[in-house]
Amino acid sequence: MPHLGILAANPDGAARCFLRYCRAGAAQLSGHTYPDVSLDYIGFGHHLQAWRRGDLGAVATSLARSVDRLAASGADFFVCPDNTVHLVLDTMGSDLALPGIHIVQAVADEARAAGRRRVGVLGTAFTTGSDLYRDRLGAAGIEVETPAPEDAQRLDEIIFGELVDGAASEPSRAWGVEVVRGLADRGCDAVALASTELPLLLAPEDSPLPVIDSTTVLADRALDVALAETPLPTWRGGRHAGLRSAPT
Structure with a gap:
């Protein structure tokens, strides 16, 4: 194997x-x-x-x-x-x-398989302020929404101030739920946890939207x-290598 x-x-x-x-x-x-x-x-x-x-x-x-x-x-x-x-x-x-x-291609494939059309993306300010998710989810025919700038900044502070140390405060968790509720109001049908610490902040059972945990x-x-259920990957770095488009 x-x-x-x-x-x-x-x-x-x-x-x-x-x-x-x-x-x-x-x-x-x-x-x-x-x-x-x-x-x-x-x-x-x-x-x-x-x-x-x-x-x-x-x-x-x-x-x-x-x-x-x-x-x-x-x-x-x-x-x-x-x-x-x-x-x-x-x-x-x-x-x-x-x-x-x-990792983003894996999320895009998961979202497409679930029939998602508009996904809210939560992550660091580096991630949500970039085209990292828009590129690959867009190629899969999926729109991307991110938090408002002030929410993106607060989320970044929570990630680096709490989550990287393995904890999330109750006020931060409650605030995170409200951010996802806002993404739902903007037409999102799922939320991607595009920071690997974010499950500490948002549990699937608390989320107003279905969660895609990256x-x-x-x-x-x-x-x-x-397990040989899919072939070895071919991507070796680079922005567009291995980028898969949505079926026409």
Whole structure:
């Protein structure tokens, strides 16, 4: 079976992806067995400081190094359970050492399979202020809505001020529900949790809209590859490589 490599850019997202992959694999294969998996993590703080000073080249070098180390561990393909980091993965000028599953493509495929037409996207200000989701969901025929600028800024503060430390306050959770209710009022038929820590803020049972959890979707797609239910991915970085359009 293909060996998965997890490129960790933040601890909570990587841990959730790893656990989902292992537990879902064990459920399918039984006997506490699941396909091989390796994880490589270069501290989140290094990436964050480079982001804040605008040195995306340093982030790209660090990410490529992680993929190299995953390849050396025997991995056949990789996933990165961090949405914002895909902004840099999409700019890679040379192929990464392994093919990978693009987290936004996984969300787009999930949304399209569920018949979604307009998806609200919650994430860091880096993510919601970019075309990361509009590109790939748009290619799948799905419109994207994001929170109002002041809500996007507050969400960013909650992600970096609470969620990256593994917790969310009750006022923040209540506020998050109201943000999703506003997206529903704007015609959204689902909400994508486009930050891998966001399940700490918004539980599916509390959400006014159906939830697409990017971490869970990514882990499930990786397991499909490992169990040979889908072929190995071909994307090795770059913005449009592997971009799939909606059927005509």
